[in-house]
Ligand code: SF4
């Protein structure tokens with residue numbers, strides 16, 4: 001399998017939520033056992049065949065207090081590309097579920113990872129949030145929909161060819177059609193998708209409009225705007241707002257210094273000269 005994936009230039013996403021204890025907390029096999037060992041066996045096959053991989057790590061309540069531990073573990077596995085995904089689930093009557101990461105946890109998690117990364121791994125390990133923020137601080141567009149000014153770059157296709165506006169919105173009202181009946185360019189031109197792309201409420205959200213981190217955050221994902229009753233509410237404050245704010249505020253001076261390195265065409269590892 002590894003050879004086939006390599007020969008056909010696959011990029012494989014592999015979910016690892018930390019070391020064995022943290023990963024197995026929620027990720028169980030059908031038999032109820034932890035899946036960590038199987039996942040690592042799979043990772044080793046991919047690494048042996050030099051298949052491109054991107055590790056996806058979800059941040060939830062149980063691992064949200066362990067940013068440095070999670071990062072050091074991924075590093076020890078020889079992982080090079082990492083994407084962190086905060087989990088926030090609405091729960092009727094409660095706001096969000098108990099497994100959701102909190103705003104404070106999320107911000108501190110990302111700061112702790114950033115601190116561990118900048119100490120030793122700039123240019124060696126690539127973390128999508130950091131790369132994206134640096135690119136945005138230099139005037140490039142976000143390559144993550146969550147931090148783009150508009151939604152629309154997260155179209156999802158189901159096993160039967162049905163295509164939806166976003167993997168957070170796999171509901172009938174967001175179905176764009178089926179790939180067996182329409183070509184992809186026609187699907188993304190549909191009025192449903194055009195309307196979906198304007199979903200971000202930053203234009204009407206006073207706290208976002210006045211926010212001094214808005215140029216990097218752009219109001220984050222509208223699917224994580226949830227009111228106290230546990231309903232999606234486009235006009236509610238983002239559940240992780242305080243976390244994003246803390247994270248981007250922390251990053252800002254380093255982005256400035258790294259941006260200076262980019263402008264002078266020298267490696268970003270020299271950023272401390274410009275702090
Ligand atoms: S709802 Fe969230 S995940 Fe979907 S396109 Fe918008 S920002 Fe991206």
Ligand code: SF4
Nearest residue numbers: 207208211217219241
């Ligand atoms: S940090 Fe909060 S207020 Fe600022 S843009 Fe992001 S969600 Fe809006």
